[in-house]
Amino acid sequence: MKKQLLPNFPPGPLDRYRNLASFDWRKLKLFIEPAEIVEFKNEIVELLKGNPAFHPKKLETLDDVRRDASLQMHEGFYLQEFKYLGMLDNLRKVPAFGEIAVWSNPSVSVKNALNNSMYPSVIRALGTEKHLDLIEKVWQGEHFGCFCLTEIGHGTDTKRMRTRATYDKESKGFIMHTPDFEAAKCWAGLLGQTATHAIVYAQLYTPDGTCHGLHQFVVQIRDVKTMQPLPGITVGDMGPKIGLNGIDNGFLIFNNFHVSRDALLNKNADVNEEGVYVTPFKDANKRFGASLAALSDGRINITNLCNAYLIQGLTIAVRYAAVRKQFGPDGNEIPILEYQTHQHRLLPYLAGAFTFKFFSLHVCLEQHTTFVNNLNGKQREDAVEYGFEMHGISSACKPVISWFMMEALNEFRQACAGHGYLKAAGIGDLRNDADANCTYEGENHVLNQQTSNWLLKFWPQILEGKIIKGPMESIDYLSHGKEILADKFAVDSVEHIIRPEYILRMYKWLVVYLLKSSYEKYERSLKEGNDAFWAKNNNQVYYARSLSVAYLNHYMLHIFLKRINETEDPKVRNVLERLFALYGLFTLERSLGHLYQGGFFVGEKPATLVQDAVLKLCGDLKNDAVSLIDCIAADDFLIKSFMGKSDGKVYEHLQNELMGGEGNMSRPNWWKEVLHWGKQSKL
Template identity: 90%
Template sequence: MSKQLLPDFPPSPLDSYRNLASFDWRKLKLFIEPAEIVEYKNEIVELLKGNPAFHPKKLETLDDVRRDASIKMHEGFYLQEFKYLGMLDNVRKMHAFNEIIVLWDTSFSVKNSINNAMYPIVIRALGTKKHIGMIVKVLQGEHFGCFCLTEIGHGSDTKRMRTRATYDKESKGFIMHTPDFEAAKCWAGLLGQTATHAIVYAQLYTPDGTCHGLHQFVVQIRDIETLQPLPGITVGDMGPKIGLNGIDNGFLLFNNVHVSKDALLNKNVDVTEEGVYVISLKDPSKRFGASLAAISEGRLNITNLCSAYLIQGITIAVRYAAVRKQFGPNDDEEISIFEYQTHQHRLLPYLAGAFTFKFFSSHICLEQYTNYVNTMNGEQRKDAVDYGFEMHGISSACKPVISWFLMEALNEFRQACAGHGYLKAAGIGELRNDADANCTYEGENHVLNQQTSNWLLKFWPQILEGKIIKGPMESIDYLSRGKEILADKFAVDSVEHIVRPEYILRMYKWLVVYLLKSSYEKYERSLKESNDAFWAKNNNQVYYARSLSVAYINHYMLHVFLKRINEAEDPKVRNVLERLFALYGLFTLERSLGHLYKGGFFVGEKPATLIQDAVLKLCEDLKNDAVSLIDCIAPDDFLINSFMGKSDGKVYEHLQNELMGGEGNMSKPNWWKEVLHSKL
């Protein structure tokens, strides 16, 4: 069965490394994804191959790019049917579908995520039965939805957003108004040219002039037959960007537009016909917590997208490194650049990161998809508030850490592939441009980090009081032993010991608790000195709270990875995964040496030396496995989009085809007369 599903690769320049692998790549592949998911992905790829609308095209203008993305959205609805078929029974297929379309076309993937995930999820989570029809319309392709939170003058500072929705007793509806251009909604994907409806975040005012804060409204903005803006609505496109130009990001202004009372998503709050504001959840923190899981969806989708990008990039870089030869120990022998220690260190920690993120994103997205499906079925978690806060903390930390790591990796891959990597056909440059947006949208990374650290800081007093700390996602449970963990000291004397997964997690636990204590105490000192909570919190980020958020999520990702490793039955599969775990854990832990020494966990030069020696040894040990590890996670060649990264390893043959077949590559320019010294 496995050979039929996963046939042998044809003879290839990559065979010299494939033959050295310490494990059976098919067993690892089927451990990462069960056979039914591998088969399902293959079916999706075949569907893409079979429809000309989904094939790569040369797109000259911004309008061409937008048109192509929009046609894919239209044609993609038969893929959506494929996606949603049986989704209630197998949320893994939803995740598998999203992994494929991210690699096939990122712009379509993001548009799909906005239209078919974020938009309906927020409506279902915060709306009531009367809003269900809106979800059906968008999933059937009759409506296109977008998500309008950010304004021209304010992005992360949601409290100061100024779009208004004032309840009008006479018309029994709301008057939506944008006071000036700085209050215009902006950057919303699909808003620029295609969205017919929008979830708009606006300050809700009752007739007595009271502002009740930011609320969500579902508003029709364009005619569904003509796509013309409705009266009183100004909507436009943000224009060309440095990447992701298939997404029509737009801006939106209202000029005293009347909308129905039903536009308010009223699960937790409502306004009576007489204009009285009513709250169903009296506790503001519970009301806030219940809504957090829904708005975490976008950040988790970005996490999945970044994981797929990293897999794409590391596939290109590793396969090229295995084929490319430079220099050697003598004049008769030229060796692969992958044999050099510097090249191993440049690539293999990012390969380890790719596996860590893949297991983590699968875990966290499946958790969220399951919650989504249950919510769509009307089921409410008993721990919805705690789940919302913890999922918000996780998503606000993982999105920054993974997107930063990705950008760092793609820059390294581009340089590691040297001159050939600078070609557009190498695929890394456009990947890097598209990936850059992940650091900004769905929350600027530093602001998100601060949201996670603010949540974590609340636990330090509980640690001091000896309270039990427990979360639905198990990301904070070890904090209950915070005082015991903080008393720990470095206690190993060999590379063999320091690479053990349990000890790496032990070091990370100490780091998180130390940073939690240090950040809390720094905040308290600043608060005492300034008596200003705002500045005390903001002056607590560099070296403290920001590092806390990063350490917390790295520990949790490794915790999730190790749980999955422990499910492996094949000892060789387990062994190679443990080495990947150790490499990512120690590579990222090395960046916190200052904290580990400052807090007294490390003393003397030995701990740092052991970490560095272990990283280099792990790189050396994983070098022969790298190509086969890539084979386990690499996308189909149809999705690679690089002459360097295909599974046949024929880098130079593909490059020759690119150079010889490139438009204009073999002809003189049409302006040749203008550059001659003598005019003909």
């Protein structure tokens, strides 16, 4: 039974390392995700394999790519529906599905999420009874929905959006208007070619001329029979992008476009027929905050998706490194994975992928459970504390993980050298698609500030000796902030410094030190006469930003260690502890400056121990790397790279790629232009 669930990998050049692994890969794989999830993923892969829409195709033009992605969205919708109830039964399936979706086609995974999840969710969250029919239409494939918040001139600063919805007493509806091109809605996925309806964020004006701030409207923008824009609507596609070209991102301009009163999603605020604004919220800011909360799930999901990108890149780079040979002692060539330099280029990122995996499974499960319970009317008692802490976690984890992923993909591209520069190696498209994760759902630097702003509030509490506690366990140790800050580096061997508890201890010191120094820098800046705006902004580099990153790294390691402690197999435990230590020390090494500045480290020894430990861990993990990849890699069907397949037959696949590439072996049809071109020159 197990055998079928996790069959042997095909024999080939990777056997060398598979035979050297220190642990049983099946045990680790089933420790990461239970058999039910492995089966669920296998089942989806079989569905994809069985449907020609999901088979790889040669797509040369943007239009080809778009058409293919639309087709896949349609097919994938059924697939998701098919699985939907199953996913609610076991919420671990949600991130599992997300991972496969990214591996299958990142553009389609986004399109799917927007049309089938985000658009209906927002309507459900912010609309009322009368809007539910709109959701039905999406499920029936009659409407396609998109989400329009960003404008050409404003993205991060959402409050400054300039699209207007003015209530018109005469027609008892709203006049939607875009004052100029800079106020055009843009970037909305599906808006470019597919959407018939849009959720539009607009400044609501009542007839008395009062602006009530940003509200959400559902607006039909295209004729559902002809797909032509309605009169008064200018809608277009944003054209080719760096990546994610299957998504038709669009822009939208209203020219005094009339919609009915029902267009307003009116759960939190409404305008009555007479044009009077009514809301249960007294504070416009709070109402706005409540409505934006619907967006906060995104960041948690994105960390899971970023790890899927990272894992895909790792699979390619690690398997290639295990097969590619170059130089060697005594004239015998060795795989490049044997070189310390190369281990250091790959294995810390492998350690990251495992850290993120356990972290991400943990927070996704918590967040999705909370969400489903909410839907069922069971709000958690600690909802407020949970909300704040999860906001802090999610605002830090998207930047930390997406940056680490991009850094890794850039490193992998280079680590796969010349052949890694071929499109067929798969790393280029991966990087170009993945890149967007640093920007959408909140620009990384801006998000980081959310977390550090929240954390900075704890410093006075630490000084006052207050107990600090949160439902997610990410801040509890701050209660001991003063003792932690008094800690000094106190080990003198690599064996000691790689112990999980000691790594967490060093990280705790780093977080509290950065909390203290960021807080003090901010206060000093205020005292020097700067206003809060500038004091905050000039406190980011080296301070608040580092704080947010250190806080999140500590938290991810904390979660990782809790999971390690659930392991029963000593070999699995051993390899996970090495991964834990490698991620912990590799990231800590980047903060050597702070560790010395704050006096936790003194003299040559501490940094040397950290570095020696990182290199030792790389060496210790190199024989396990291939089997570790086997535990987290996508099915071969989803690995679009001649380098990354589980049989390791890199050169065979490359040969097929080159010899079989359409047109690779024939003269271009413009060959005559190449010859005697001198006679044709126009100069």
